[in-house]
Amino acid sequence: MSIEIKAPSFPESVADGTIATWHKQPGEACKRDDLIVDIETDKVVMEVVAPADGSLSDIIVAEGGTVLSNEVIAHFTAGAAAPAQAEEGPSAATATDQPDSSGPAVRKLLHENNLHATQVTGTGKGGRLLKEDVLNYLKHPTPVAVVTPVAPVTPAPAPMAKEMPKESTNQMVSPSSGPQHRTSRRVPMTRLRATIAKRLVSAQNEAAMLTTYNEVDMSPIMALRKQYKAQFEKAHNGTRLGFMSFFVKAAAEALKRYPAVNASLDGNDMVYHAYQDVSVAVSTDRGLVVPVLRDVEAMTLADIEKGIVDLANQAKAGKLTLEEMQGGTFTITNGGIFGSLLSTPILNAPQTAILGMHKIQDRPVAENGEVVIRPMMYLALSYDHRMIDGKEAVQFLVTVKELLQDPARILLEI
Structure with a gap:
């Protein structure tokens, strides 16, 4: 029985997709739900699986081809695989x-x-x-x-170092001595990376982007984690207490106080959101993606930690859905995990602000008239000056700093 293999139904925000990789070839046996082809869109990679046991009979759209929603891309024959497949040896x-x-x-x-x-x-x-x-x-x-495989032959004396057989089909010849080979590779930009590049350039060209900086003493949070780390992990079924949950909660509280930082721009309209959906930047092999934590103002620290781990694992496995990547009202990115000491994050349009975390580093600071060493982190808030005044941006960042330096204020909402 012949079955049409179609591209998935793309959401309205996705016009088309590109055939990234055919994992099965015509005549190659596959079982029901085996992965047949990856289709890459501007935001996610969609997987198409086998509808039954059988094999592909033919491929209509080759790798690199553009497909529309529900377009037929191949034909599938349900039942036994092609004879050639069954006769292949173990090596194949x-x-x-x-x-x-x-x-x-x-x-x-x-x-x-x-x-x-x-x-x-x-x-x-x-x-x-x-x-x-x-x-x-x-x-x-x-x-x-x-x-x-070759026919058995009678062993012969080994040739001298300078002697080489005149005819050899199975030996690899080592590169000649001298300078290392200078090579280059040209790889087409993936749809996801091209979309990311387009959005970043658009954000810089269209927004009146400005960045304000501050620094936070991480001693209180580090002490809190050290004191309750084991208890927290035991009470929440192995969920580890990290730094990110404190930053998300602090940002959520600050967003309540400064709603313009939690807004977005839609044409000439300023859209203010009565909820806090925080996009968390995750680095993957395919590029930077920003899955969304929904309603963080109602989440506990444990809920946030679990949510971040789940989204990060899905992102790295390429399993994120479009719904999980859309609708954020504010973004947090952490370049510190890669060692970044200071950076200027770029807006995640149409959002109006993004918070950048950085590396924690011991630095001398003045405290009560004395120089002491404290684990400090630089914070950066990039914002769209068209919607957010400098006063609001600075006060928002100061609020985040104060909440982090006195974590009890996050729980008390003061």
């Missing part, structure tokens, strides 16, 4: 099984670098290909020798 099965056992991030990395899974040695369980394996291969590419 291994070649096709390996990429299927890899995660979306690995498959995407292989596709972007024009690699096949058989070129890279997997070090995971059962030979599973890991992201680190691909990255190590890209740093130190090692050709894979192809071994073919």
Whole structure:
């Protein structure tokens, strides 16, 4: 029975998609719900799976092709696989099984670098290909020798060092001595990264963006975490108490007091939101994404920590949905996890402000007339001056600082 394989139904905000990777080829056996193809849109990668046991009969839209919502992209034959597939030897099965056992991030990395899974040695369980394996291969590419069966021959004396056989089909020749090879790769920009670039440039060109800075003493929060870390983790089923939840709660409280920072711009209209949906920037292999924590003003610290971990794991696995990435009213980005000491974050349009966290570093500060060493963090608030006055922006950032330096005020809402 022949079945049409169609692209998923795209939301109204997504016009079309691009065929990123065909994971199955015509005649290749697959089981029901096996991944067939990845379709990349401006925001997420959508996966299309096999509707039944069987195989692809033909592919209509090749990799790199543009597809519309519900467009037919291939035909599928339900039932047994093509005879050629069943007759393939163990080595061929291994070649096709390996990429299927890899995660979306690995498959995407292989596709972007024009690699096949058989070129890279997997070090995971059962030979599973890991992201680190691909990255190590890209740093130190090692050709894979192809071994073919040959008839047994009588061993001969080993040739001298300078002697080379005149004819050899299975030996790899090492690169000649001299300077290292100078190579370049040209990789098309993915739709997601192109969209990110377009939005960032648009934010800088269209918004009257300004950034104000401050610094916060992290000693109180660090002491609080140290005192209650074990109890918190035990009480909340292994959820760890991090710094991010304090910043999200402090930002939510400050947003209540300064609603313009929580607003968005829609044409000539200023839209003020009576809720706080905080977008949290997450770095992935495909680019920076900003999934949203909904109604953070009603969430506990444990709820926030769990939510951030779940969204980050989904983002890195490429499993985020469009709904989880839309509708934020304010954004927090943490460059400190990569070692950034100070930066100027770019607005996440149509939001009017974004808070940047940075690395915690011991620095000398004046306290009660004395110089003391404190773990300090620089904070940066970029905002759209068209909607937010400098006074509001500075007061918002000072409020966040005061709440973080005295965490009890977050609970008391003072």
